[in-house]
Amino acid sequence: MRTMAPLVKADEPAAELLLRDVHVLDPRTALDARRDVRVRGGRVVELAEPATVDPSAGEEVLEGDGRLRVLPAFFDPHVHLRTPGHEHKEDIGSGTRAAAAGGFAGVIAMPNTDPVLDSAPLLRSLRDAAAREAHVSVGFLPAITRGLEGEQLTEMAELRQEGALGFTDDGRPVQSAGVLRRALQYQRLCGGVIALHEEDPTLSRGGSMHEGAVSAALGIAGIPTISESTMLARDAALAGYEDARVHFQHLSCSASVDAVADGKARGWRLSAEVSPHHLLLTEQDVRGMDTRMKMHPPLATEADRQALIEGLRSGTIDCVASDHAPHARDEKEVPFEQAPMGTTGLETAFAALYTHLVLPGVIELGLLVERLSAGAPLFGLPAPVIAAGEPADLAVVDLDAEWIAGEHGWESRSENCCFAGRPLRGRVVLTVAAGALAFRGRTLALAGAS
Amino acid sequence: MRHLLSIDDLDRAGIERIVSQAERFSEVSDREIKKVPALRGRMVLNLFYEASTRTRSSFELAAKRLSADVVNFAASGSSVEKGESLKDTVLTLSAHKPDAIVLRTPWAGASELVSRWCTASIVNAGDGKREHPTQALLDVYTLRRTLGDIDGASIWIVGDVAHSRVARSNILAFRRMGAKVTLAGPPTLIPRGIEALGCEVRYSLEELPSADVVYALRMQRERMSETWVPSMREYANWYQINARRLTPRQVLMHPGPVNRGVELSGEVVDSPQAVITAQVEAGVVVRMAVLYELLAGARPQLPQQDLGAREGAAVREGQPA
Numbered sequence: 001m002r003t004m005a006p007l008v009k010a011d012e013p014a015a016e017l018l019l020r021d022v023h024v025l026d027p028r029t030a031l032d033a034r035r036d037v038r039v040r041g042g043r044v045v046e047l048a049e050p051a052t053v054d055p056s057a058g059e060e061v062l063e064g065d066g067r068l069r070v071l072p073a074f075f076d077p078h079v080h081l082r083t084p085g086h087e088h089k090e091d092i093g094s095g096t097r098a099a100a101a102g103g104f105a106g107v108i109a110m111p112n113t114d115p116v117l118d119s120a121p122l123l124r125s126l127r128d129a130a131a132r133e134a135h136v137s138v139g140f141l142p143a144i145t146r147g148l149e150g151e152q153l154t155e156m157a158e159l160r161q162e163g164a165l166g167f168t169d170d171g172r173p174v175q176s177a178g179v180l181r182r183a184l185q186y187q188r189l190c191g192g193v194i195a196l197h198e199e200d201p202t203l204s205r206g207g208s209m210h211e212g213a214v215s216a217a218l219g220i221a222g223i224p225t226i227s228e229s230t231m232l233a234r235d236a237a238l239a240g241y242e243d244a245r246v247h248f249q250h251l252s253c254s255a256s257v258d259a260v261a262d263g264k265a266r267g268w269r270l271s272a273e274v275s276p277h278h279l280l281l282t283e284q285d286v287r288g289m290d291t292r293m294k295m296h297p298p299l300a301t302e303a304d305r306q307a308l309i310e311g312l313r314s315g316t317i318d319c320v321a322s323d324h325a326p327h328a329r330d331e332k333e334v335p336f337e338q339a340p341m342g343t344t345g346l347e348t349a350f351a352a353l354y355t356h357l358v359l360p361g362v363i364e365l366g367l368l369v370e371r372l373s374a375g376a377p378l379f380g381l382p383a384p385v386i387a388a389g390e391p392a393d394l395a396v397v398d399l400d401a402e403w404i405a406g407e408h409g410w411e412s413r414s415e416n417c418c419f420a421g422r423p424l425r426g427r428v429v430l431t432v433a434a435g436a437l438a439f440r441g442r443t444l445a446l447a448g449a450s
Numbered sequence: 451m452r453h454l455l456s457i458d459d460l461d462r463a464g465i466e467r468i469v470s471q472a473e474r475f476s477e478v479s480d481r482e483i484k485k486v487p488a489l490r491g492r493m494v495l496n497l498f499y500e501a502s503t504r505t506r507s508s509f510e511l512a513a514k515r516l517s518a519d520v521v522n523f524a525a526s527g528s529s530v531e532k533g534e535s536l537k538d539t540v541l542t543l544s545a546h547k548p549d550a551i552v553l554r555t556p557w558a559g560a561s562e563l564v565s566r567w568c569t570a571s572i573v574n575a576g577d578g579k580r581e582h583p584t585q586a587l588l589d590v591y592t593l594r595r596t597l598g599d600i601d602g603a604s605i606w607i608v609g610d611v612a613h614s615r616v617a618r619s620n621i622l623a624f625r626r627m628g629a630k631v632t633l634a635g636p637p638t639l640i641p642r643g644i645e646a647l648g649c650e651v652r653y654s655l656e657e658l659p660s661a662d663v664v665y666a667l668r669m670q671r672e673r674m675s676e677t678w679v680p681s682m683r684e685y686a687n688w689y690q691i692n693a694r695r696l697t698p699r700q701v702l703m704h705p706g707p708v709n710r711g712v713e714l715s716g717e718v719v720d721s722p723q724a725v726i727t728a729q730v731e732a733g734v735v736v737r738m739a740v741l742y743e744l745l746a747g748a749r750p751q752l753p754q755q756d757l758g759a760r761e762g763a764a765v766r767e768g769q770p771a
Binding site: 212216220330 | 535536537555556557558559560562563577578579580581614615618641642643644645646647
C-alpha cells in the first residue's frame, strides 16, 4: 500500500569515479579482494581485477594502492536530526553531513522533534526539506502515538502512504500495553516496522545513570536495567501474540539480550539494535560526571557490555545504530543531573568499533561491516551490495589512519560525542551515497584523469 | 590544596591536618574578640542554590573570624530565577574576584564544574545527594574530641542513606580514619551497590549495640509521599534511635536539623551521649580551618601558639594574592 519512495536525498550530480586497486570487502557477496571499482550514473558499473581499468576523461581517480578498503556504505536506523524545532542542535543538512563523514549512505530520523512528527503534512514537509538538504538518504519513522503521549494512535495508514518506514515513540516507551497492542494490530493494515524504546517509567523515574556501585557512590539516582528488560519482555510477548513485526532500539543490558534471544527462539518477528557506546563504554566512564556520558538508556556494567558484544556477534542483535543525539554545548555544560540525555555518534561509529572490537580481535571486520549496514533490510530496504549494476552506496576507509576524535572539529552542529578526545584507528575517507559523492576527507587527493 | 570538592581529595594526613588546624582555631572561639586577621583582604562568596541556615551561617562566621570579606548570594530571588545558567552566574560573580566560592547546589558534581570555570578556590558545601565534605570533617573533629581516636571504632550510620550527602562523605572520611562503617536503614533507602565504598549494610538494628558511634540521618517527611517507607510511624518503630536502642557507652551524632520523634526520640537528643551541639560548634572552627587551608595554605604557616594575633603577622598573612 506504500506509495511514496521511503528514502529521500538531495539531487546531486552522479559521481564519475574510478577507485583503482582498492581492497573491496563485501560480507554479503563474500568478496574480499583487490579490485578496480568504477562508479558512474549512480551505479557501480565495473568491478575488475586490480589496476586493470584505465581512467577515462572527466573521471576522478582514487589510487588505493591495495590498501584502502571499499565497504558497502553503512546504514543507521536510529538518528536524531532535530528538525523541526531544535535546529540549534542539528538539522537535516548538518546531520546528514555527519552521517556521510562516518561512512553512512542512509539514516532513519526519529520523530521526537517539536512539533512531533505525527502527521502526514509534517512528514511531507520534512521529506521536501530532505530532498533539498540531505547529503545521504533519509527515511522517517513518525510517532506511534500523537505527540508521543502514549494515548492516541497517529494516522498510521496515511503516514505510510506518505513514505513512513514504520513508527516509533523513541525517547519514550509506549507505557500502556493496551495502546501498543492496538498499534501492533493496526500494523496488519498499514505495514511498517514498529520500533520501540523500552523503559518502565515507574522504575526509571528520576534516574540519570545506571543503578549500581557508581551511582551509589555519586549519590545520583539510578535507572535499574530491569526498567528496560521487563518492558522489552512484555512487548516481545505482545508482538508474538499479535504476530507483529517489532524492532527494539538501543539495547543496553544483558537481560534485554536474553529476552530478545528468547523471543526470536519462539519464532516471534523481532529485531534489535545496539549502539557503539553501549558496546564500548560502561558505568565506570560516568564516574567523572562528564555529561557526554549521559545517555538513554544509561551505560551499564562490564557484564552487560560483554553480553551486548556477544549478542551482536551471535546475531541476536541484528545491527548497530548510533542513536546520534546532538545537544548544544550550553545544554550539556551543566551539572550531570540537569543535562539532557544523548551523545553524537555518526562520525565515530565505525572507527570506535574498529579500534576497540576489531583490532583486539573481538569481532571480525566483515561482521562489523555487515552489522553496520544491516539496519536497511530490517526496515524493508535493500541491503547495500558492491556488484556491477547495483546502486553505488560505498564507504572508502583507511584502516591505518590514526586520529583523535574531534581534533579537527565535527561535521555535526553539536560536539557532545562520548568518544571525543580518544585516539582512534581507521577513518572514512570517502562516501558515495546513491551514486553521488557525499563526503570526501579533507586530506584526500583525487586525481582528475588527463 | 586548591579546592575541597570531595573527601576523596583528602588522604588521612590531609584530614588530620585540617582537624588539627581546627583544634588550634577552637581557642579563638573562646576569646572575647573572636577574630584573627589570617584572611584579611580575602573575599569569600557563599553561593547557595538550596535553603540552608546552619551551613551557610557557619561558613559566614568562619570567614568573618578569619577577617575575610563575605558576600552571600542566594540563588532564589536572583538572576537564577530569571533563567540564568550556573555557568553564567559563576562567570558573572567571578567578576568580583572572590578568593573562594562556597557552593551548595542540588546537583552532584556542580562544584567540579565550577572549579573549571573560575580561578577561585571552591568549597563544596553540598552537591545534591553526593557529598558534603565539611560536614564529614567536622564530624571527624567532633569524634576525635569525644573518643580520642577513631581508628578501629565501629560507626553505624542509620536512616535514609540514599538521599544523604552527609552519609556519603562520612563513609569516605570515617573509612579513611580507620573506622569500620555499617549502614543501616530501610532496604528502600539503602542504594544498591553502596557496599563498594567499603562499608557493610544491615536492614535491622539488632546488632546496633556493637556500635561505638551511632550516627542518625535526617528522615525527610516527603520520602513518605514518595512511598519510600510506608509511614513515619513504621519508620520510627524500626529505625528510631531511642533510649531502648542506645546503650550508655555509645556516642550519638546527627547532622541536624533533628526531627524529634522520627529518627531520634526526644530523650536521646537531650541525653549526655548526644554530641549534636558539639557538632554545630565544630562547624565553625572546621570551616575556618578549611578556608585557611585553601586560602593561606601556600603561604608561611602562622605561629601555632599565637594565631596571628599580632598585627605584624596579620599584615604578612593577609596579603591578597
